[in-house]
Structures are given as structure tokens and as C-alpha cells.
Amino acid sequence: MLIYDGAVNPLQPYRLYMKKLQILCNGQPQEVASGTTLARLLEDLTLPADSVVAEINKKIIDRDQYATLKLAQGDQVELIRFVGGG
Amino acid sequence: MLTIAGTDFTSRLFVGTGKFSSSAVMERAISASESEMVTVALRRVDLENPDDDIMTHLDREKVRFLPNTSGARNADEAVRLARLARAASGTRWLKLEVTPDPRTLLPDPVDTLQATEQLVKEDFIVLPYMNADPILALRLQDAGAAAVMPLGAPIGTNMGIQTALQVAIIIEQARVPVVVDAGIGAPSHAARAMEMGADAVLVNTAIAVAGDPVRMATAFKQAVQAGRTAFEAGLGTRSSSARASSPQRGQIGEPLNFIEE
Numbered sequence: 001m002l003i004y005d006g007a008v009n010p011l012q013p014y015r016l017y018m019k020k021l022q023i024l025c026n027g028q029p030q031e032v033a034s035g036t037t038l039a040r041l042l043e044d045l046t047l048p049a050d051s052v053v054a055e056i057n058k059k060i061i062d063r064d065q066y067a068t069l070k071l072a073q074g075d076q077v078e079l080i081r082f083v084g085g086g
Numbered sequence: 087m088l089t090i091a092g093t094d095f096t097s098r099l100f101v102g103t104g105k106f107s108s109s110a111v112m113e114r115a116i117s118a119s120e121s122e123m124v125t126v127a128l129r130r131v132d133l134e135n136p137d138d139d140i141m142t143h144l145d146r147e148k149v150r151f152l153p154n155t156s157g158a159r160n161a162d163e164a165v166r167l168a169r170l171a172r173a174a175s176g177t178r179w180l181k182l183e184v185t186p187d188p189r190t191l192l193p194d195p196v197d198t199l200q201a202t203e204q205l206v207k208e209d210f211i212v213l214p215y216m217n218a219d220p221i222l223a224l225r226l227q228d229a230g231a232a233a234v235m236p237l238g239a240p241i242g243t244n245m246g247i248q249t250a251l252q253v254a255i256i257i258e259q260a261r262v263p264v265v266v267d268a269g270i271g272a273p274s275h276a277a278r279a280m281e282m283g284a285d286a287v288l289v290n291t292a293i294a295v296a297g298d299p300v301r302m303a304t305a306f307k308q309a310v311q312a313g314r315t316a317f318e319a320g321l322g323t324r325s326s327s328a329r330a331s332s333p334q335r336g337q338i339g340e341p342l343n344f345i346e347e
Binding site: 025026027028045046051052053055058062078079080081082083084086 | 102105106112125127128129130131133136137140151153156166173241242288291
């Protein structure tokens with residue numbers, strides 16, 4: 001299905017015509033283009049893949065799957081990393 | 087030499103990395119402490135600050151990572167965090183923390199034991215944070231814990247070793263190392279734990295929130311060394327009446343009439 005969602009963004013024109021998926025990323029609703037891989041999501045968030053561990057629907061994803069794993073409608077994505085703690 | 091799960095440690099001071107005012111201060115404090123193992127927590131990435139990454143501030147050549155499961159309220163959440171910690175760090179080492187009550191942050195003994203059993207099965211090196219309960223320490227040890235970490239006082243309270251009697255029993259009975267964790271608010275508290283025979287202490291808040299965390303880290307390093315040396319040297323026994331250090335014979339002066347001898 002093709003959707004035109006209004007204002008034209010010249011930087012990402014192809015996305016205007018692609019199906020959108022709703023996901024939850026760290027608890028926040030987000031919309032990504034159909035076919036977006038986990039690697040692409042991290043890139044868009046400017047997160048180096050080796051600095052985080054990703055969990056989708058409570059399943060830990062191996063880093064070597066990031067480039068091929070495509071997000072699906074309703075996925076609950078958790079991007080987690082180490083912080084200071086006792 | 088302290089050995090946990092076949093790994094030798096020269097330093098008996100473990101340091102937590104929370105609450106520091108900056109990563110630079112944390113780095114310098116860890117360096118001053120000469121600690122060889124630091125705890126870290128797992129949290130969601132702050133998507134507004136994607137560059138804020140503690141891993142870039144810790145030299146894993148010098149310090150071993152001990153990820154914790156802080157935030158876990160039951161065994162299932164702790165196991166989930168443990169698996170994430172292993173995936174994120176590649177280490178099997180884990181400080182198991184199950185704290186259902188945010189007010190006291192006291193550890194849940196039942197879920198801590200259950201999670202220890204599960205994680206040992208999954209080949210983790212489990213160091214459970216526990217209340218200072220000698221029987222629970224034996225149960226955790228039997229479940230395969232690599233060390234036990236009884237609390238001195240609730241996390242972040244700086245109240246010292248309020249649980250001294252129970253900690254002493256734990257130390258007396260344990261076959262695995264005993265690391266006194268939580269409540270250590272001053273170098274004297276750390277020294278006391280070490281004098282009692284604890285194998286190590288874990289300190290975070292007292293260093294991180296000190297006026298000068300780097301100097302406080304040095305003070306804790308010295309206190310832990312002093313306390314350990316004192317334990318190895320063997321403390322004298324306590325007495326309820328005075329025992330003069332100077333000779334009682336050959337004193338000048340006459341008897342006092344208001345003291346019965």
C-alpha cells in the first residue's frame with residue numbers, strides 16, 4: 001500500500017511513498033518505513049551498533065542479525081546499554 | 087590474594103560507577119582506588135543523548151566488569167537483565183540484585199535464591215547481593231554462587247556495618263568469598279569489615295558523592311589495605327575490664343583511700 005503523508009521532505013523523499021510501521025522503541029511510539037532493518041534504525045538514531053544490546057519482543061538479537069532483521073508492525077524494541085551503577 | 091571463580095584479585099576494593107558527577111571524575115576515582123572490578127548497570131539508551139556511553143570511559147584491560155541487575159523486582163526480571171548484560175558485555179560475571187521495594191531497596195531472599203539457581207545453570211558467575219542472613223548465605227553458596235554479598239546497611243545510606251553480628255557469622259561459615267556491599271559510608275566502615283575478615287568490600291556512594299571523590303577513593307584503598315593487614319595480623323581479644331599496658335609493680339605513690347584494691 002502506498003501512503004502520501006503530506007509535507008514533502010526533500011532529504012528522504014522515498015519514504016513518503018512507503019508503507020509505515022508503528023513500533024515501540026524504548027517505550028516511545030515510533031514510525032519507521034516498511035523494510036527498515038534494526039541496523040538502519042540504529043543508524044537513524046546515530047547509535048553505534050556495538051554500543052548497545054537490542055531486544056525485540058523480549059528476545060535478545062545477536063549483533064550479526066542487525067543488518068538483516070526487518071522490523072515488524074507492533075515490535076517492541078529495547079535498546080539498552082551500560083550506565084553507571086553500584 | 088583474593089580469588090573468585092578462579093580469577094585472582096590483588097585489590098579487595100570493588101567500586102560502583104553510579105552517581106559520579108562526571109565520567110572524568112569517575113575514571114580518576116577508579117584509577118586512584120586501584121580497584122580491579124567495577125559494577126555497572128543496564129538501562130535503556132537515552133535516545134536524546136546517544137553519545138553518552140560509559141563503556142568509552144572504562145579500560146577493560148585494567149578493570150573487570152561486574153554488571154548488576156539493579157532495577158529487577160523479581161527473579162524473572164533479574165534473569166532477563168542478566169542475559170542482556172552478558173550479551174552487551176560478553177562477561178559471565180554478574181552482581182545479582184533483586185529489590186522489590188524501592189523505599190528500602192532490600193533484596194528479596196526468595197527470588198534472589200531462585201535467580202541464582204537459574205543463572206548458575208546458564209553458566210553465569212553469580213555474586214548475589216543479599217541481606218546479612220547467615221542461612222541464606224549457605225543456601226546461595228550451595229546453589230552455586232561464586233561469592234556472597236551481604237549488606238552492611240541499606241544501599242546509599244552510608245550507615246556502616248549495622249549487620250556486624252550476622253556478617254561475622256557469614257564470614258565464619260562461608261566457603262565462598264564474602265564481599266560486604268551497601269551501607270559502607272566511610273573508610274573506617276570498610277576497614278572494620280576487612281578487620282572482621284571480609285574478603286572484599288564494594289563501595290559506590292561514599293566515593294562518588296564525596297567532596298573530592300578521587301581523594302576519597304585513595305582513602306578507601308588505604309582503609310581496605312589496613313583492615314586486611316590487621317585481620318591477617320590477628321587482632322587482640324576484647325576485655326570488659328582494663329588491662330594495664332605498663333607494669334603494675336614498682337609504682338611510686340601511696341594507696342588512695344577512695345579506691346578499693
